[in-house]
Amino acid sequence: MLRIRRRALGRSGSRGAWGLVLSCGLLAMFGTNAATAARAISDDVDHTKAAACGNPQVETTALPVDIQRAFPNLEIGRPILIQHAGDDSGRLFIASQYGVIYTIDPTDSAVSEPKVFFDFEEAVTYKDRENEEGLLGMAFHPQFKDNGKFYLFFTSSERPRLSAISQFTVSASDPTRADRSSEVRILDVPQPAWNHNGGTLEFGPDGYLYIALGDGGAANDMFRNGQNLGTLMGSILRIDVDRPTAEQPYSIPADNPFVDTPGARPEIWAYGLRNVWRMAFDPATKHLWAADVGQDLWEEINLIEKGGNYGWNKREGMHPFGKDGVGPSADLIDPIWEYHHDLGKSITGGVVYRGSAIPALQGVYLYADYVTGKMWGIRYDEAQKRVVAHHEFPLEGNVPVITFGTDHSGEVYFSDPAGRIFKFVPRS
Ligand SMILES: [Ca+2]
Ligand SMILES: [Ca+2]
Numbered sequence: 001m002l003r004i005r006r007r008a009l010g011r012s013g014s015r016g017a018w019g020l021v022l023s024c025g026l027l028a029m030f031g032t033n034a035a036t037a038a039r040a041i042s043d044d045v046d047h048t049k050a051a052a053c054g055n056p057q058v059e060t061t062a063l064p065v066d067i068q069r070a071f072p073n074l075e076i077g078r079p080i081l082i083q084h085a086g087d088d089s090g091r092l093f094i095a096s097q098y099g100v101i102y103t104i105d106p107t108d109s110a111v112s113e114p115k116v117f118f119d120f121e122e123a124v125t126y127k128d129r130e131n132e133e134g135l136l137g138m139a140f141h142p143q144f145k146d147n148g149k150f151y152l153f154f155t156s157s158e159r160p161r162l163s164a165i166s167q168f169t170v171s172a173s174d175p176t177r178a179d180r181s182s183e184v185r186i187l188d189v190p191q192p193a194w195n196h197n198g199g200t201l202e203f204g205p206d207g208y209l210y211i212a213l214g215d216g217g218a219a220n221d222m223f224r225n226g227q228n229l230g231t232l233m234g235s236i237l238r239i240d241v242d243r244p245t246a247e248q249p250y251s252i253p254a255d256n257p258f259v260d261t262p263g264a265r266p267e268i269w270a271y272g273l274r275n276v277w278r279m280a281f282d283p284a285t286k287h288l289w290a291a292d293v294g295q296d297l298w299e300e301i302n303l304i305e306k307g308g309n310y311g312w313n314k315r316e317g318m319h320p321f322g323k324d325g326v327g328p329s330a331d332l333i334d335p336i337w338e339y340h341h342d343l344g345k346s347i348t349g350g351v352v353y354r355g356s357a358i359p360a361l362q363g364v365y366l367y368a369d370y371v372t373g374k375m376w377g378i379r380y381d382e383a384q385k386r387v388v389a390h391h392e393f394p395l396e397g398n399v400p401v402i403t404f405g406t407d408h409s410g411e412v413y414f415s416d417p418a419g420r421i422f423k424f425v426p427r428s
Pocket of ligand 2: 311312316334335
């Protein structure tokens with residue numbers, strides 16, 4: 001999604017990055033000799049982590065995978081969410097950022113008329129000039145098949161700048177549609193600015209609801225939420241929606257990391273985040289992968305740990321940020337991967353592929369850049385605790401990816417604001 005940010009490529013501190021970019025270009029054009037020479041230029045860049053280019057430890061061979069339109073006849077405006085419900089129905093849910101949720105049969109590639117599951121556009125604020133608002137997140141309860149409950153993260157039309165998280169239930173008379181009157185508000189988060197709202201909802205393997213919230217917006221974390229445990233923003237939350245209390249419609253899991261920290265919001269699971277745009281659990285490893293959108297120079301991918309501080313706004317990627325920036329520190333967790341703004345300027349995090357149609361993608365974390373329309377995948381080695389492979393997927397034309405999603409078989413889709421939905425296919 002679009003972010004307000006300053007272009008600051010010329011500022012001090014970017015020299016190493018330019019060396020890195022240079023090495024990528026030379027590697028692509030001239031092969032390893034030039035790459036070796038380029039490495040000498042950019043000695044101040046940590047090649048073991050910073051990028052695949054020029055790093056002999058990271059494999060970069062192209063994968064035998066192609067990308068094609070999944071449903072070329074389908075037209076859904078700003079399809080911001082693509083998910084299955086875990087209910088054995090086989091339905092693929094596609095939600096428009098405007099506030100309408102549709103379902104299709106993903107085996108019908110010719111589908112043109114999606115079914116409306118839930119139309120609550122009147123309750124959602126969205127404007128093209130403030131395009132980080134709207135319907136942003138959706139999560140189906142792990143027992144959705146039995147209880148019909150699902151959760152939405154949206155900018156409410158009740159009043160300006162209100163991020164709301166609500167529970168809804170399917171209609172008793174027609175379970176293929178949601179019941180508008182079933183809304184239970186779980187959480188209100190008043191936002192100081194229209195951007196950096198986060199918005200991803202995910203149920204963890206522990207059955208708790210995880211919520212990504214951005215730093216509040218504007219720029220530079222001017223509201224100082226990233227390092228502030230007393231506010232919910234700039235964090236990933238973890239709450240128990242199955243056990244409401246007398247005071248609130250959810251409870252705090254007893255093992256949340258800050259329940260005993262004075263002044264801290266007990267909902268917080270991890271913090272120091274700028275604007276996580278898409279996080280997802282890998283169903284195989286249970287890792288929570290979170291892509292954090294950068295401001296000036298670096299986009300990043302993180303593995304989220306309980307209680308972790310991911311550095312914003314003291315660090316951006318693996319680098320000091322701003323006048324209060326700091327170097328590497330034991331109490332700040334650096335990303336497992338970053339890329340420079342020469343390659344892209346707004347990361348869209350995806351999922352770890354665990355489908356079956358494309359064996360070459362097995363275990364690969366897929367991600368993209370909204371601004372440059374590039375797409376990549378990385379492979380993380382659990383034993384070595386580092387990225388061991390990085391692959392680029394050539395996209396035809398500019399595809400500004402706004403989200404990734406999976407169907408009930410684990411096959412992966414992604415979409416752009418124009419409404420196109422794509423899938424991966426084995427190279428023929
Ligand atoms: Ca905001
Ligand atoms: Ca970070």
